[in-house]
Amino acid sequence: xxxxxxxxxxxxxxxxxxxxxxxxxxxxxxxxxxxxxxxxxxxxxxxxxxxxxxxxxxxxxxxxxxxxxxxxxxxxxxxxxxxxxxxxxxxxxxxxxxxxxxxxxxxxxxxxxxxxxxxxxxxxxxxxxxxxxxxxxxxxxxxxxxxxxxxxxxxxxxxxxxxxxxxxxxxxxxxxxxxxxxxxxxxxxxxxxxxxxxxxxxxxxxxxxxxxxxxxxxxxxxxxxxxxxxxxxxxxxxxxxxxxxxxxxxxxxxxxxxxxxxxxxxxxxxxxxxxxxxxxxxxxxxxxxxxxxxxxxxxxxxxxxxxxxxxxxxxxxxxxxxxxxxxxxxxxxx
Amino acid sequence: xxxxxxxxxxxxxxxxxxxxxxxxxxxxxxxxxxxxxxxxxxxxxxxxxxxxxxxxxxxxxxxxxxxxxxxxxxxxxxxxxxxxxxxxxxxxxxxxxxxxxxxxxxxxxxxxxxxxxxxxxxxxxxxxxxxxxxxxxxxxxxxxxxxxxxxxxxxxxxxxxxxxxxxxxxxxxxxxxxxxxxxxxxxxxxxxxxxxxxxxxxxxxxxxxxxxxxxxxxxxxxxxxxxxxxxxxxxxxxxxxxxxxxxxxxxxxxxxxxxxxxxxxxxxxxxxxxxxxxxxxxxxxxxxxxxxxxxxxxxxxxxxxxxxxxxxxx
Numbered sequence: 001x002x003x004x005x006x007x008x009x010x011x012x013x014x015x016x017x018x019x020x021x022x023x024x025x026x027x028x029x030x031x032x033x034x035x036x037x038x039x040x041x042x043x044x045x046x047x048x049x050x051x052x053x054x055x056x057x058x059x060x061x062x063x064x065x066x067x068x069x070x071x072x073x074x075x076x077x078x079x080x081x082x083x084x085x086x087x088x089x090x091x092x093x094x095x096x097x098x099x100x101x102x103x104x105x106x107x108x109x110x111x112x113x114x115x116x117x118x119x120x121x122x123x124x125x126x127x128x129x130x131x132x133x134x135x136x137x138x139x140x141x142x143x144x145x146x147x148x149x150x151x152x153x154x155x156x157x158x159x160x161x162x163x164x165x166x167x168x169x170x171x172x173x174x175x176x177x178x179x180x181x182x183x184x185x186x187x188x189x190x191x192x193x194x195x196x197x198x199x200x201x202x203x204x205x206x207x208x209x210x211x212x213x214x215x216x217x218x219x220x221x222x223x224x225x226x227x228x229x230x231x232x233x234x235x236x237x238x239x240x241x242x243x244x245x246x247x248x249x250x251x252x253x254x255x256x257x258x259x260x261x262x263x264x265x266x267x268x269x270x271x272x273x274x275x276x277x278x279x280x281x282x283x284x285x286x287x288x289x290x291x292x293x294x295x296x297x298x299x300x301x302x303x304x305x306x307x308x309x310x311x312x313x314x315x316x317x318x319x320x321x322x323x324x325x326x327x328x329x330x331x332x333x334x
Numbered sequence: 335x336x337x338x339x340x341x342x343x344x345x346x347x348x349x350x351x352x353x354x355x356x357x358x359x360x361x362x363x364x365x366x367x368x369x370x371x372x373x374x375x376x377x378x379x380x381x382x383x384x385x386x387x388x389x390x391x392x393x394x395x396x397x398x399x400x401x402x403x404x405x406x407x408x409x410x411x412x413x414x415x416x417x418x419x420x421x422x423x424x425x426x427x428x429x430x431x432x433x434x435x436x437x438x439x440x441x442x443x444x445x446x447x448x449x450x451x452x453x454x455x456x457x458x459x460x461x462x463x464x465x466x467x468x469x470x471x472x473x474x475x476x477x478x479x480x481x482x483x484x485x486x487x488x489x490x491x492x493x494x495x496x497x498x499x500x501x502x503x504x505x506x507x508x509x510x511x512x513x514x515x516x517x518x519x520x521x522x523x524x525x526x527x528x529x530x531x532x533x534x535x536x537x538x539x540x541x542x543x544x545x546x547x548x549x550x551x552x553x554x555x556x557x558x559x560x561x562x563x564x565x566x567x568x569x570x571x572x573x574x575x576x577x578x579x580x581x582x583x584x585x586x587x588x589x590x591x592x593x594x595x596x597x598x599x600x601x602x603x604x605x606x607x608x609x610x611x612x613x614x615x616x617x618x619x620x621x622x623x624x625x626x627x628x629x630x631x632x633x634x635x636x637x638x639x640x641x642x643x644x645x646x647x648x
Contacts, residue, residue, distance in 0.1 A: 056551055089554035096552075101545040106567050106642060115563075116553040151643040167553070 004029035004070075005174050005207050006053070006092075011067035013048050013231075016060050020281045023048050024231045026067070027304075028224075030175065033205040035198075037218040037239070039254070040228035043275060046211045047097075049228075050177045053209075054094050055084040071175070090120035093168035097180040099160035103152035109136075110148030113167045120171045135166035139196060158189035162196065169200055176201070177209045182217065194220055215258045219243065224310075227251045230275055230286040233304060237311030247313040247320050249291045285316065293317045338639065342632045353624040354406065357617045358399050364613070371611075406621070412614035416606070421618040424603060429622065432600035434504055435522065435591070436584045438515055440577070442523035443530050448573065450527070451534025452566055455542060466531065473528030478587055482521045482594040489517060499596040518595040522587050526580045533576040537569035544568070570641050578634040585623060 007030070013023040023045040030036050038046045051057045053069055053076065069076040071092065076084065096102040104112060113135055114128035123131065129148070136144035139162040152160055161181060168176055178197065182190035198221060201208050210221055218225055222239035227248065235248040246252045253271040273290035276282060285291070288298035297316040304314045369385045370377065386392050390401060405411070411421035454466035490498035502511040541547060542565055550564040589601030600619065607615035638645050 054552055056548060085554040085556065087554070089552055094552045096545060096549065098545055102549045104546040104550065104564050104568070105644060107564075115555070119554055153644045164549075167549075 002032060005032045005072070006030040006209075007070040008049075008053070009068050009070075011049060011052060011069065012065040013045070013052055013057065013062055014065045015062055015278065018279060020278075020283075021065055022062070022231050022278055023052070024281075026228070026231075026233050028226050028233070028236060030207045030209060032174065032207055033201070034223045035201065035208040035210060035221050036224045036226060037222035038209060038211045038226045038228060039213065039215065039218055041213055041275060043278070044228045045231040046213075046228055047179050050094065050179050050209065050211055053177060054088055054092065055081075056088075056094075086120075089116050089168075090171045091173050092175045093171065093173040093177070095161075095164050095168045095176065095178040095181045098184050099157055099164050100152075100184065102164060103160055105152055108149050108151060109155070109163050113163070113170055116167055117170050131170060132166070135170050136163070138169075138200065139163070139166045141166070157185055158192065161185060161189075161193055165193075165197065165200070169204065169206070172204055173206055175207050175209065177211070179211045180213070181210075183212075183214070190217075197221075215254060227254070230281055231278075232286055233314065234287065235311075235313045235315075236304075237307075238309060241309055241311045245311075247307065247311070247318045248287075248315050249293050249317075249320065250287045252320070253290075285314075293320070335636065335639070339632065339636060342635055346628045346632065349628055350625060354403055354621060355399070357620050357624075358402055360620070361613050361617060362395065411618040411621070414607075414612055414615050416610045416612045416615075421614050424615060425600075425618050425622055428598065428600045428603045430504070431501060431598060432585070432588050432592070434511070435515055435519055435588055435597065435599060436581070438512070438519035439522035439526065439584055439588075440581070442519055443526040443580070444577070446523070447527035447530030448534050448566075451531040452538055452561060454531070455535045455538035456561060458539065466535075470528040470531045473524045473531075476524075478521055478525060478590050479594055481524065482518070482591060485517055485521060486594075501597050501599075515597075518591050518597060521594075522584065522591045525587065526584060529580060529583075530573070530576060534569065534573055537572045538565060541565045541569045567641065571638060574634050574637045574641070578630050581630045582627060585626075 007028075009027045011023060011026040012021040014021045026045070026049060028036065038049065040046050048057065048062065052064060055076065057064065064077060067077070071087065076087070079087075103109070110129055110132045113132035114125070117123050117128040117131045118125070121128075121131075133144055133148055136147055141147050141159055141162050147155065147159070147163070152163075155163065161184075165181075181197070182193050185193060194217065197208070197210075200206070208221075210217070212218060218239065225235075225237065225239050225242045226233055227235040227242070227250065229248075229250045235242065235246065235251045242251065243255070246255055250271070253269075256269045257271060271290055276286060276289065282288065282299075283301060284299040285294070285302050288294040291298065293315075295316075300316075302314045302316050304312050305318060306312045307319065369382055369389070369391065373381050373385060390398055393401070402412075409422050411425070413419070414421055414424055417424070450466045450470070454463040457463050486498045489495050496517050497514050498517075500514055502514050504511040546568075547560060547565050550560045555564075585600070588599065589604060591597070592599045592601035593605070603615065604619055606612070607619065
């Protein structure tokens, strides 16, 4: 068996002055060429995790309170700032959610890609520009020659995200983190961008961490899924296993709240209640207050138990089939 | 770019005409009749009539204005009542002096103000920020004339590093000229540097939070590159605006600074002209200053276009 390209253990992030961690003991492995989808609603710590892995966490007010991230045999969190910079944008790259604001409005597209190439490969100006052109061709931007010398405002949203992808992949990273790369785009463009990312990933065997709250995207892209709720991993495992047999009540809720064609119901299924605010996270199971299965046991923090096949869940009631009393909202799938 | 500059210059013409009308009208609105003053004690009606005819004061005001502006366009702004020198010649003599002072002050202000602003934004909330802000506040609070006098006392009298006053034309001895101008330019520049620092800081604070700065960091670029190439470049638009506005303050401040360091510049010319009711000179100076201001604004517009590629059709 091959070694994971990135191995995160017990990652914890805390906001200055907060009593509990915003991201609490997150662990996962990423294999070469694999796609890991991190799912969860906004504010669950998905993006913070990505920023922490990139070394871009705004510190202060946020800071790492524990954990390690082994990348190419070394702990990212133990590296010096220059060592991190060496990896950032080179062997480990990131695509952001907002292609509109993530490109520098005052610099030409070609320069923005080429500068990253020059930084990491020490290529000459001409060679880097050539590489930028090649990348724009690879991300299938129409008229790539022309785009090199254009500014971001002259490009459409989809083209800008393609340019961002070109920039991120220009140095053939072994890990690419994409934080909701399609959320800000039109639905028709979303599918194109996902297709493109998958095609490029297969060419280069880049491992992909895809952060999303869209289960449709997960179904399309994921090899493995990590479900997060209020800063903790609640369920993780191979995508097929998670979709076939979700174990955590939150995952089940997420899946049943996904509208599908064909079965038309009067009302969309929702998970009752709201996410606890970050300053009032319970010590025990953080989903307990919204969980139809919750009982006294849930006041203690559930361990992350492996059920086999790499499928794990953090719930006192797993496997869920043996637990009685599904709530009305969950009835749709029971 | 050339077409753009041409267009801006055309648009500036009505503004210049307005300024000229104002300048011309100012003379008519001021109390006192220069002819009576010139005619002397006796006020011989014949002499008065002669003078009125000579200076075309009997013409309708519009004709007078057209006559005046026609002469101005040919470079004739009249004769100084005090020195009998042509006004154009006087201005041509003094303007380069003040221009040199203003440009040097501006350079000093930018060299101090912009890096200080960048650093204090980058190190927001740390001692660097605190020190920069304190110095900026002192720079704003200390009056020019006091700083000027103190600097003369310290740098010239005590240390003897730089001359206390005087002026050397740039064309004759560039090094000496810059040396004599250094202290006044510094005094004039510091107040502006403080304002510039404050504005740079706030512009940078906004830009540093932006997504593209995060993208730049995600590329693994060194912090210096992120700060200057990605952040400062985008923060420069408001900085250019402030610098343009400060140019006016600079000209006003020059009046005082030139007095302290006895520099034979524009400022001294203005003060002398105003006290001696030398209207032709005052008019010429106001006209020149106005045009200089418009030129600064056109330059600023050109800078915007370079800095912000989105401003293409202005």
